[in-house]
Amino acid sequence: MTSSPSSLDATQLGAYFAxxxxxxxxxxxxxxxxxxxxxLSYVQFQLLATLGDSPTGSRRMTDxxxxxxxxxxxxxxxxxxxxxxxxxxxxPSSDDERSITVTITEEGxxxxxxVFPGHVTILGDLLFAPLSRSDIETLADIxxxxxxxxxxxxxxxxxxxxxxxxxxx
Amino acid sequence: MTSSPSSLDATQLGAYFAxxxxxxxxxxxxxxxxxxxxxLSYVQFQLLATLGDSPTGSRRMTDxxxxxxxxxxxxxxxxxxxxxxxxxxxxPSSDDERSITVTITEEGxxxxxxVFPGHVTILGDLLFAPLSRSDIETLADIxxxxxxxxxxxxxxxxxxxxxxxxxxx
DNA sequence: GCAATGTGCTTCGGATTCGAAGCAACTGGA
DNA sequence: TCCAGTTGCTTCGAATCCGAAGCACATTGC
Numbered sequence: 569m570t571s572s573p574s575s576l577d578a579t580q581l582g583a584y585f586a587x588x589x590x591x592x593x594x595x596x597x598x599x600x601x602x603x604x605x606x607x608l609s610y611v612q613f614q615l616l617a618t619l620g621d622s623p624t625g626s627r628r629m630t631d632x633x634x635x636x637x638x639x640x641x642x643x644x645x646x647x648x649x650x651x652x653x654x655x656x657x658x659x660p661s662s663d664d665e666r667s668i669t670v671t672i673t674e675e676g677x678x679x680x681x682x683v684f685p686g687h688v689t690i691l692g693d694l695l696f697a698p699l700s701r702s703d704i705e706t707l708a709d710i711x712x713x714x715x716x717x718x719x720x721x722x723x724x725x726x727x728x729x730x731x732x733x734x735x736x737x
Numbered sequence: 738m739t740s741s742p743s744s745l746d747a748t749q750l751g752a753y754f755a756x757x758x759x760x761x762x763x764x765x766x767x768x769x770x771x772x773x774x775x776x777l778s779y780v781q782f783q784l785l786a787t788l789g790d791s792p793t794g795s796r797r798m799t800d801x802x803x804x805x806x807x808x809x810x811x812x813x814x815x816x817x818x819x820x821x822x823x824x825x826x827x828x829p830s831s832d833d834e835r836s837i838t839v840t841i842t843e844e845g846x847x848x849x850x851x852v853f854p855g856h857v858t859i860l861g862d863l864l865f866a867p868l869s870r871s872d873i874e875t876l877a878d879i880x881x882x883x884x885x886x887x888x889x890x891x892x893x894x895x896x897x898x899x900x901x902x903x904x905x906x
Numbered sequence: 907g908c909a910a911t912g913t914g915c916t917t918c919g920g921a922t923t924c925g926a927a928g929c930a931a932c933t934g935g936a
Numbered sequence: 937t938c939c940a941g942t943t944g945c946t947t948c949g950a951a952t953c954c955g956a957a958g959c960a961c962a963t964t965g966c
Contacts, residue, residue: 907966908965908966909964909965909966910963910964910965910966911962911963911964911965912961912962912963912964913960913961913962913963914959914960914961914962915958915959915960915961916957916958916959916960917956917957917958917959918955918956918957918958919954919955919956919957920953920954920955921952921953921954922951922952922953922954923950923951923952923953924949924950924951924952925948925949925950926947926948926949927946927947927948927949928945928946928947928948929944929945929946929947930943930944930945930946931942931943931944931945932941932942932943932944933940933941933942933943934939934940934941934942935938935939935940936937936938936939
């Protein structure tokens with residue numbers, strides 16, 4: 569029942585602004601901590617964390633890009649940067665010659681371990697401090713639903729790359 | 738009671754990821770709509786919207802920077818861009834010679850009005866669609882508290898520009 | 907096997923961001 | 937008034953991001 573009125577009511581506006589502002593403020597703070605603690609950008613941290621989560625410590629580029637929200641080209645850039653620093657390795661997959669498997673290295677894990685405590689502290693102090701346990705549960709639930717919905721709905725360009733023949737000139 | 742354990746429990750992690758992902762997805766979608774409908778970046782839209790909200794249609798640069806979350810230099814860049822397009826004017830304040838007053842123009846208001854309906858639609862379809870009214874209220878409350886807390890807590894560098902004399906060398 | 911299409915990743919150019927440093931105007935105290 | 941410190945904004949350089957275009961491998965249909 570999305571009636572789509574031409575404006576938002578005060579509550580909706582408040583939720584929208586609060587979401588944008590809170591995530592911006594949090595992201596800025598976290599970025600600063602990551603930069604100081606391990607010279608990582610936020611994306612780089614997300615990539616390392618995602619890889620560290622994987623049982624094998626590795627993922628395909630495309631799966632990484634989906635997990636994080638960034639563009640393919642941006643991912644390439646950051647993966648190269650991380651590779652230069654020796655925090656990940658990139659090897660062509662054996663199945664698909666064009667697919668690249670990214671794997672976190674020991675040093676990558678070390679850097680990750682180095683920044684993690686500070687990361688957790690920041691989250692606790694900035695995001696969770698003013699919230700009760702029940703608030704946090706509610707937040708996870710509501711935003712989780714919103715995220716799942718947005719992931720399903722065609723997020724980027726409605727039609728990824730279809731170019732059905734272009735019907736001549 | 739910030740016990741700051743060395744890791745987060747599943748609920749906290751879920752809330753954190755959901756917040757980051759939901760805001761990222763939403764922001765990307767909105768950015769695309771704004772670009773298509775009025776060739777505006779997200780910051781530019783926020784600036785115009787903030788100015789449009791003001792009774793006088795104008796604000797000082799610093800107040801704008803505080804309202805949005807961006808850096809002063811980034812604000813300067815965007816304000817110049819908007820001025821080139823004739824969507825805002827920038828005039829030195831009469832009180833403070835160094836202060837700049839930014840004012841939205843008629844054309845700025847027109848562009849704002851042009852992108853607004855689509856903006857509202859995106860929000861409705863992506864963010865609010867899967868949420869009940871009570872969800873939205875709760876979200877506004879919780880994230881509002883988090884935002885206020887983060888705004889108070891030294892967000893950027895712990896000490897903005899204090900260089901209290903530097904106790905000479 | 908070969909051509910047409912699809913998929914995975916990178917390169918390219920341009921836009922946007924930030925922090926540090928710099929300039930100019932204001933403020934308070936001697 | 938004059939000086940030191942503060943505040944408002946801009947410039948500068950570097951980093952990061954994206955989308956479009958391009959390249960190479962894979963897959964399908966014939």
